[in-house]
Amino acid sequence: MRKILYLTGFLALFSLMSFAVFDFYSSMTKADYIEGSKTLKFTSKINTGHISDAIKINRNTAGFEAEVKKYVNNNFDVYVNGSPKTLTFTGSQVSGETVWVYFEANGVSDVNSLKIKNTILLGAFPKQINVVNIAYKGNQQTMNFQRGKEVNEVDF
Template sequence: MKKFLYISGVLTLFALMSFMNADFYSSMTKVDYIDGSKTLKFTTKMNTSHISDALKINRNTAGFEAEVKKYVNNNFDVYVDNSPKTLTFTGSQVSGETVWVYFETDGVSDISSLKIKNTILLSAFPKQINLVNIAYKGSQKTMNFQRGKEVNEVSF
């Protein structure tokens, strides 16, 4: 019985250790509709090391935040009722292991459908998962994106 417990314990330890080196690749975007200004505001959160590795730029260089903004602009598209929207970047910040990017699109009076193409870090990390949470006039919707599912659409 002691030998069985010993072997079970060792196998459990090895199983737990195998998870220690597994990185979790994800981004999270929050979308808020501001009724007064008819604006969709986006806040995207990414891991600093992951975006730094994907862009092949040191996160401590002066141009890091500008490169991150450009990258997000090239990898995130928004369509309201099948009409493409222009994204305006309003800011970004690096806070330790997190990069925050803020952008918006205006002139959005009503939304019947919202389609998003989100390819953030999908080419760099095969297991990357991108989540988008949308708050629109009291309704909450969630989209997820991964390789093979880069475009998602919700209706309101």
């Protein structure tokens, strides 16, 4: 009987430990259209440790935020009505386990279609999922990105 209790306890502990090693890889970006300034404003939320691993720079290094901006610029492309848009970075901040990156696309008068290529962390983490939520003139759209589906397009 004692052996059965030990075995049951060991199996319970083993199954709890198997959940402890699971890591969830995701980023979230919100895109808001500001009609007055004809601007698409983006706010990305990325796990600090994951992006630190991807760009291979310690998060406490002075140039960390600049490298994050460069990384996002190389891994996030926006096309409005089929035309590529230049992204302007307006800021970033590290807040504990989250890096917030702020950027925008200017000169966006009307959006009939919005195409985004989002490869943030996809090269570093095979199970990475990126989500972009878009708010345009009262319409809400959501895009999902993962390996094999790095480009997504929505129509308004």
